[in-house]
Amino acid sequence: MSTIAFVGLGIMGSPMAVHLQQAGHEVRGHNRSPAKTGPLVEAGGTACGSAVEAVEGADVVCLMLPDGPDVEDVLLGDGQVLEHSRPGSLVVDFSTIRPDVARRMADEARDRGLRMLDAPVSGGEAGARNATLSIMVGGEAEDVETARPLLEVVGRTVVHVGPSGAGQxxxxxxxxxxxxxxxxxxxxxxxxxxxxxxxxxxxxxxxxxxxxxxxxxxxxxxxxxxxxxxxxxxxxxxxxxxxxxxxxxxxxxxxxxxxxxxxxxxxxxxxxxxxxxxxxxxxxxxxxxxxx
Missing domain, CATH: 1.10.1040.10 (N-(1-d-carboxylethyl)-l-norvaline Dehydrogenase; domain 2)
Known part of the structure; x- marks a missing residue:
C-alpha cells in the first residue's frame, strides 16, 4: 500500500481521496479550505496544513485542482510540490488543464527526478462518489502501469491514451x-x-x-x-x-x-x-x- 498526498479536496477530489484511504492506502490531504478535509479525516486519512507537508515522504502525489494556473502554482509556485516531493515519486494530475501545460509540467517533473501523468477524469460528482470515473491517461506506459492499481480504485475505465498531454x-x-x-x-x-x-x-x-x-x-x-x-x-x-x-x-x-x-x-x-x-x-x- 502507498502513502498518497492528495492536493485538492473539492467536489471531485474529496470522494476520490476517501476511496483511496478506504482501499488501504495512507492518504495525506491538503485543501485551501481546511474544512473540506473533513470527509478524508473521517475515513481515517490525515489533514495537512500545506501541500509541502502532504507530500513529505509520499510515494504518489495526486492533484485535483480547478485550472492550469492552480496546478502550476501548486507544483512550481507557492505549493512547491515538485521541490519537496521524494525523488522517484509519481505525480498524478487528475485536473483538467491545457495539453501544453500538462506537457510542460511533466518536463519540469522529469527534470527533478520525478514521474508525472496527466489523468483527467470524466463522470462528474456521481462518478467520483461511486468510483466509476472514466480516466484518460497521458504519460509513459511504465508509469501508467505503476499507477493503474490506484487509478482503478477511483475509476471504472482507465485507458492509456498516449504521451504526456494526450490525456488532456x-x-x-x-x-x-x-x-x-x-x-x-x-x-x-x-x-x-x-x-x-x-x-x-x-x-x-x-x-x-x-x-x-x-x-x-x-x-x-x-x-x-x-x-x-x-x-x-x-x-x-x-x-x-x-x-x-x-x-x-x-x-x-x-x-x-x-x-x-x-x-x-x-x-x-x-x-x-x-x-x-x-x-x-x-x-x-x-x-x-x-x-x-
Missing part, C-alpha cells in the same frame, strides 16, 4: 461532446415544452433509441425538475471549452460547433449561471425563447 487532449474532446449533448438536450426539452408534451414519457422513449446517451440519462432529472445544484459547474465547463478552442487553434483544427458551444457556455456564465450545474444550459435555451 482526450479530455478536451470529452468536454466538447458533453457540451454538445447538453445543449441539444436543453433545446429538445424547450421544444417539447413548447408543445406542452409531458417530459417524462417523451424522454423515456428518446432515451430508449438512438438519441439515448449518458448525458440524457444523468441530466434529464436536472432539466425536468429545474434542479441545478452543481455536480459540475457551468464556469468549469466554460473553462474547459476555452481549452478546446485553444487546442484547436494550436493544431489548426476548425471546430464550428465547438466554437458555438463555447459561446453558449460563456453566455450562461455572463447571465449569472456559472455556479450552477452545466445542465443549466437549459436556462439559456429558455432565455432564447422568452421562457425564463
Amino acid at each position: 487532449t482526450v479530455k478536451a474532446a470529452n468536454q466538447l461532446i458533453v457540451a454538445g449533448h447538453l445543449q441539444v438536450l436543453a433545446e429538445a426539452v424547450a421544444l417539447l415544452e413548447g408543445y406542452d408534451v409531458e417530459l417524462g414519457p417523451a424522454l423515456d422513449v428518446l432515451g430508449g433509441g438512438l438519441a439515448g446517451s449518458a448525458v440524457l440519462e444523468q441530466k434529464r432529472g436536472n432539466m425536468t425538475e429545474r434542479r441545478f445544484d452543481p455536480g459540475f459547474r457551468v464556469e468549469l465547463h466554460d473553462k474547459d471549452l476555452g481549452i478546446v478552442t485553444g487546442a484547436a487553434r494550436e493544431a489548426d483544427v476548425v471546430l464550428p460547433v465547438g466554437g458555438l458551444l463555447a459561446q453558449l457556455m460563456t453566455s450562461a456564465v455572463v447571465n449569472g449561471d456559472g455556479r450552477l450545474d452545466h445542465s443549466a444550459l437549459l436556462r439559456g435555451a429558455l432565455r432564447l425563447n422568452g421562457r425564463l
Whole structure:
C-alpha cells in the first residue's frame, strides 16, 4: 500500500481521496479550505496544513485542482510540490488543464527526478462518489502501469491514451461532446415544452433509441425538475471549452460547433449561471425563447 498526498479536496477530489484511504492506502490531504478535509479525516486519512507537508515522504502525489494556473502554482509556485516531493515519486494530475501545460509540467517533473501523468477524469460528482470515473491517461506506459492499481480504485475505465498531454487532449474532446449533448438536450426539452408534451414519457422513449446517451440519462432529472445544484459547474465547463478552442487553434483544427458551444457556455456564465450545474444550459435555451 502507498502513502498518497492528495492536493485538492473539492467536489471531485474529496470522494476520490476517501476511496483511496478506504482501499488501504495512507492518504495525506491538503485543501485551501481546511474544512473540506473533513470527509478524508473521517475515513481515517490525515489533514495537512500545506501541500509541502502532504507530500513529505509520499510515494504518489495526486492533484485535483480547478485550472492550469492552480496546478502550476501548486507544483512550481507557492505549493512547491515538485521541490519537496521524494525523488522517484509519481505525480498524478487528475485536473483538467491545457495539453501544453500538462506537457510542460511533466518536463519540469522529469527534470527533478520525478514521474508525472496527466489523468483527467470524466463522470462528474456521481462518478467520483461511486468510483466509476472514466480516466484518460497521458504519460509513459511504465508509469501508467505503476499507477493503474490506484487509478482503478477511483475509476471504472482507465485507458492509456498516449504521451504526456494526450490525456488532456482526450479530455478536451470529452468536454466538447458533453457540451454538445447538453445543449441539444436543453433545446429538445424547450421544444417539447413548447408543445406542452409531458417530459417524462417523451424522454423515456428518446432515451430508449438512438438519441439515448449518458448525458440524457444523468441530466434529464436536472432539466425536468429545474434542479441545478452543481455536480459540475457551468464556469468549469466554460473553462474547459476555452481549452478546446485553444487546442484547436494550436493544431489548426476548425471546430464550428465547438466554437458555438463555447459561446453558449460563456453566455450562461455572463447571465449569472456559472455556479450552477452545466445542465443549466437549459436556462439559456429558455432565455432564447422568452421562457425564463
